[in-house]
Amino acid sequence: MDNPLAGAAANRRSFLSLLGLGAVAVAGSGTLAACGEKAADPGTTQQLDKLQAVLPKFQPLELVQPDIKGVSPVANGFTKYPSALVDAITEKPGRGSTITTMTPFWGQVPAGPGQNAYLDAINAELGAVVTPGVQDGNTYADKLNAILPARDIPDVLCIPGWEISKIPNFSEAAKALFEDLTDHLAGDKVKPYQMLASLPTVAWGNAVWNERLMAVPWPTDGPYPWALFYRKDLVDAAGAGIPKTAQELYDFGKKMTDPGKGVWAFNDVQAMVEMIFRVPNSKDGWGYKNGKVLFKYETDEFKAALEFMAKLYKDGLIHPEVVASKGADAKLLFSGGKIAMIQDGVGAWLGMQAEQQKVTSGFNMQPVPFFAADGGAPLVWGSPDPVFYTFVKKGLGKERTEEILRILNFVAAPLGTKEFELVEYGVEGKHFTKGADGWPVGTDLQGKEKADQFRFLAGTAPTIKYDARVPNYVTDLINWENAAVKNLEVDPWLGMKLEMPAEYVKVKQPTEDKVKDIARGRRPLSDLDTVLKQWRDGGGETGRAHMAKALSDAGR
């Protein structure tokens, strides 16, 4: 490989002299810099177990007995709709205020209060005028990047966890923009908010910034970030078994790929292949082995996974559209039968199955049970982190803040309450009717008016509930999830919240680009050592020191 720096240096000299900027650059790095070094962002670590005092006291609330038990951290499943609903909140939570919110939604944005029966029904129950600002979930980060620095935020703001990790210095932003909820919810103070008190403590632990409770978490109902889904109908018809080793995965790819028919085996399955090869992934790719903190790129497991990925690309088992453009829609190709196996989030399952079975008769997507490359016990990535966080605008005053918290408490009422039914399904006869099995079935009006305006403000204690469109979903999901709990990766940094040093954050994208070059055959596998060296020198070591210090500070 040629040294990219050599050419760049020559370029730089000629360019600077061309522009007469050489002197400026020298001055910038020399004399002027003396008065102007940039402050390096060293990152932060919060040891959450030391913060128990700011967390609300957990008070379980079991109104309905689950039908299928999830093994913790998998949520319980409910297949029968509760016969008698509890009116859990009798006092009206609102005081007649107008409250603006912002939540993400992946679909059509419905009308606002006054023109939306779903909103109006809930607002009547709340005794407040909640005015939702629903934003496109795909471009939510752009919206956040505009409103946060401008400090132009709604009264209640929902931020997905994956967006927060993209906002550097988020703890500073939180301090400047959001109300500190510690004095309202810590310890026994949560008592008046019975529903919020029933959210798991591990979720609350993640809602802490600057050692203060800053948000209401939306707990996850399953710990797995990724799954491999396959089209059971197509795979069975082709007589290909589901893979249990890396070799079988490759053979599966060979068997299912048929360019003549326009069918390829996979989308970009990099994350799942890493998992199959037991690459560590705690806190976005870190592991701890034999007394050493290692990033995933440095492990033999990663090298093996990368070699495997390179083979998938080289042998053309990944759909060419996915390879050639970020705009390719892998979900669409999968549901159209052009991709046989897809890596996707677990959340993709229910919606796709429900929609596609209407289009393609016999459509059946199923997750592949987790397996390891050598057929032994798999390593399964997992994260207990909440899905969303809900923040309250700073400086609204005690009265308004408490009113908002009471409303969030209302929204957090679990299955088995009238409040839950209203928020989740709307008004009976208008937004839903009861099906033969007793579960609410949404009407067209529900589809038009409900965009989870309230649901995304506060989650309930985790539950997985029956969906009439896919009757066996609850059972299939929980069985699949339960089977893998014993193989969940143990996070050495569990209970810590880390903001990484800026230098480390900067080296991430360039390194990912180089790793992609290797996976896609533009560079040989032997280049990985060079890439690693550049990563270490460019900020990787700084990241490692940060991770190691966090461990030793915690006495682990």
Next chain:
Amino acid sequence: MALPAVLLLLVFHYLPTLGNVVAFKDYDQWSGDTAIEAIVNSRWIGFTNFAELFADSQFWDALRNTLLITTFQLVFFFPLPIALAILLNSVVSSRLRGFIQTVVYLPHFFSWVLVVTFFLQMLGGSGLLAQVLRDNGLQPWDVMTNPDTFILLVSSESLWKDVGWGTIIFLAALTAIDQNLYEAAASDGANRWRRLWHITLPGLRPVVVLLLILQLGNALSVGFEQFILQRDAVGRQAAEVLDTYVYYLGLLTQDYGVGAAAGLFKAVIGLILILVANRVARRFGEEGVFVRS
């Protein structure tokens, strides 16, 4: 009457330009109660951001790619809308001409995602061409993922998208040429080529020079979405341009200072190119973009 336009310029162009000051600051967006206060409060660090930018080998990679692509497109693709306009202008049937114009304008209104997808469906590994080749027992080659020919691919995409749109101004300029000149030349026995050479092209020259100068001002902006979409397919080495570099290093890691420095660098280069090109044009007797009175 000019007031709304002036206001528009003031609010959306001149005022935000002041924000460029963060290129000289260690910008911390939370160091004040308002966004403006944050800019004011951030520490002045002189040219440190620029030094950081110029010390980054990836910046030079991006600049090299940008210059390669922009030069290539200027030399090979800038003349094409002129040729197409002349060709269109010679179509006698106005109905046919309108139809062709509509067809070639249309792609300009497509988003880049659509354009890239269209190329994929035609030339990609699962596209039409590949299927036809496979059906005839041939091995398809994949132009969509070859870093070596990427410059041809992106230029073809740009061309397909914008060549029709680029003809509009030239067509207008063509109609402004005095028709009597053609008649007089024809009666003097000038053939089609001589008329093209002595009447049409000189008539177009001021517009060509004007557009060329404006184009040079944008030399360092070759596009963003087009490159983001196809970055993984060909790798950073081939697809990183200045705008994507600013996106990944300035925005995604929120180092706004360096991002602003890169933007300012681009603007200064663009300004220099415009000024130089304008001077050269005036030396050759053209009016250029602006004149000193």
